Amino acid sequence: MGPVLSGQRRRLYVDLAVISRHDAGTGIQRVVRALALALTEAPAEQWDVRFVAADRRSLYHVISWPQAGEAIDRTPIEGRPGDVFIGLDFSLDTVRFHRAQLARFRRAGGSLWFLVCDLLPVERPEWFSVNNVIRYKAWLEIIASIADGFLCISEQTEDDLRRVLAARFGLNDGYATRIVPMGHAIMDSMLQEAAAAAPPTARFDMTQPFSLMVGTLEPRKGHADIVAAFSELWRQGAEHRLVLVGRMGWQIEALRDAIRNHPEHGNKLMWFDDVGDLELEQIYQACEGVIIASHAEGFGLPLIEALGHLKPVLARDLPIFRIHAERGVRYFPASGDAAMLGASIRDWVTDIRLGRAAVTAPDANWKKSASVILDALDHQPEPAALTA
Template sequence: MIWSVIERHAYAYTSPRWLEAWRVQRLRRELARCSVSAATSSRRLYVDVSVISRHDAGTGIQRIVRAVASHLLTDPQPGWVIHAVGASRRHPYHLIQWPTAEVPAPHVPIEGRPGDVFIGLDFALDTIRFHRRQLTDFKRRGGKLWFMIYDLLPVLHPAWFSDKNVVRYRKWLGVLAAMADGFYCISPYTEAELREELAQRYGLESGFRTCVLPIGWDLASSRPSTGLPAEFDSLLQRLARRPTALMVGTIEPRKGHADVLAAFDILWRQGRGYNLVIVGRAGWKTETLQLALRSHPRHGKHLFWLDDASDEALAMLYAACNGVIVASLAEGFGLPLIEALGYGKPVLARDIPVFRLHEDKGVRYFDAGCEPSTLAHTIDDWLGTAQGTMPISPLDIPTWADTTRSILSSLAAENA
């Protein structure tokens, strides 16, 4: 931990903003001078799944990666040959067999040609940096480089993350700034924050494109993970007896679990028999909260924490709950909110700008900085009257097919 703190301060000293901007702009000027021939009739699309191909942690980001990659790879598109690619510290980007690895692919590095596109779909902070020369060469040969931006939170709120991950993120973003042709963003707010960061830190206001993607929700169409925890049927039966609120997200500082738990403590002391179910892996900087959850007197009675739930189990919990609470202090998008709406569930969300994108779908909000007693009153009113489903038309919620169509349309427009 001490070394991480030293590394963060050293990085700020050795990479001042003016030097970062100079390096980024120099490389972009160099790449812009490369002349390439016209694209071939059949274009190759390389989809980076470096992280999820090794380990699927089931986070919101990885649910997006898995869903988008699966749709791109299983739905043939005219004019495109689409490949999954991966890399590691030892091996550069190469074709891989994903989601199955029955026949290991040879580690032959990919090379670009006019019309080819590499999409950095996975959140591969280190892999992109390790192989930036390969990707730069891919671009020099006529390929295009696009990257998914899920949020700017390690830059905007570094206190919520480890010092090591803040440094890793800043280095990764600097590599992207130097060579990206375009960025896919998961909300208009992420797009605006990205453009502001690129302008302020690297002096970039043009020479790249941004595209906001519609984000899907359906777990069943995202190549879901399967398997149910022990005594899961018994849990569902218990949830059916009382009004149940569901929270989905890694236990980390910004997700707001502590606020919601404090509000439920008040409700339980008042005699309310509500259930609170939390689905999310143990994260960072929340050891005290994790201990409070595991040792809580209501644990296993009205409070349930599933720290390794599959997509199959999550889908069943969405169906079983009376409503979903999304209490994040900040998000790039907030996948659980759109998933809840897709399952027709009432949503109570913290009043932050990115969640206001869905207010026309009946989302109810609580004040971003409200006291636990105020939040408890809001939850009591909301959960006490929640009917379990909402009259939302599936046509109002984007699908993963919409996400992939938007990606391919943006690339077609670029080549037009």
């Protein structure tokens, strides 16, 4: 990073190429939206925050987000000493389309940072579509060659990133990393208009107890294990209800059919694939507890969202979830059959109803997340030579 002229505000270009066009409301997009909103509160005397987007035909340019996301000025952004571009959005394609523009930005004295949520498409490609693995690997190769730093959502993601960069690209230094603590308040991640909207009408009886799972239905999320465990409990006469909130993912057709054709579908088993953030907030508030069954995660946003609502959590026993044990999270064996998992769920629900499963809320919030990002940008080392 070159010298910043005295009295000159640093321009912070925040990439929102995906959510400015289509906000699907997934966990990643809640994170991106929350961080972007928090960054708007950056010290105005130091930072000039500008949201940017690009597509196949248009280079990165400034947009009017969080309004309509339309272009304010279609003039392509250019860097100068002190400027920073943050690849906050999961812009696999636009980064590839406009690699040359980003490289020019850096050569002009700007810095390039990218948010990294996990390395799973590289490490466990069988869990993802072939096309998404190809796109992710291309994105990772590009950012490995041009980035000054990486913002990681957990210590595990930071460790995985450093290991993968060394193994795949021979990179052991020449870049910075910073762990960004994740907030948990859904309302703080919502645009003002959405947050002020009238609460949606409940689509099921939320006055009766139910366990909740939140997340896109995909193989690694473990929904099949939980549905099988609840099915075992229902065969034994249990009245426990299970509510799934998440969009239809990939490689999940068999589970989709099993849910829709389940004898308890619409009764003790419910799946909603089009829940907005305001409705999700209501469901979190009403649920009895939250189950986290992922086989792997870079962080696990629903877990911390559940703790933020002071809801008991039952999670698969993985290191990434063990870091929350001191807050009262319970665990079930990482591997086990439906009967074993069903017993864990039954015991957990019993403890909830006896008041023996209390949890404590996390300390982090999105404002703190943004301050950590800005601190990382303030203290980044001198950039290595550009290889792009």
